[in-house]
Amino acid sequence: MSYEAAAAAINAHFANEWNERTPVAYDDVEFTTPNDVPWVRLTVQHSMGYQASVGSPGSNQFRREGLVTVQILTPFGNGKIKSMQLADQVTAIFQRLGRVEGISFRDVRLNEVGNASTGWYHVNVKAEFEYDTIA
Template sequence: MSLTYKEANDEMLSILKTAWDTTGHKMFWEAVRDQREIDQSPWATVVVRHAAGQQDTLGGIGNRQFLRLGTIVVTINTPSSSGLSEGYNLAKVVSDAYEGVSSPNGIWFRNVRINELGREGTFFQTNVVIDFEYHETK
């Protein structure tokens, strides 16, 4: 399947939203301007970063495939007073949404990993990092 940058971004974030909504916690989306009123509840942010791409196949216009690669980074913030358990539990929700799966339209997710970042103010930060790849035909 062929996906544009926007279509792929929307599909990747839709997978995250479906998984994260089950937690009942706030998710702040990069492209949405909002007031980030933070209390002592867990919350998260997400960024999608395209990194590289290349022409994968030869052919005429409309038949060439271009490989798109990048990374999704979900940063989970949990109150530092709750220890690491809550951060790990929420990180598992995110990692389970992407690990070993592909999206309905052909985005492959690989190298899902959890990185403990440490304390930031009154929160402990944990990243879930997901590599992705997909193709665009043009």
């Protein structure tokens, strides 16, 4: 699996599971930030790669690892409560998916950022991922 295919698979599965609960900003896709409704930003970042097995040419296994971050932004007021509700839903998606198209997710966790000076309450849900490719 290529880097591009892995990112596309993660984006597609999140979009399918999220089912337009809020607007979603994806990497490298034009997005207009809403003014007064919750929204999320999905980011897929590869971070490591290594050779996981040694074999003959064309049969070596390479492991790719990375981090999916879903930034949740909610307007001030009941922002923390709504952020936590959305964080529970994001967490459930990655815990339930477990494995998608050869990509495994693990260590799903919450990181509370808090009030941003821009008028949003901000939390992040992060999930590590890994997949293998043969070359």
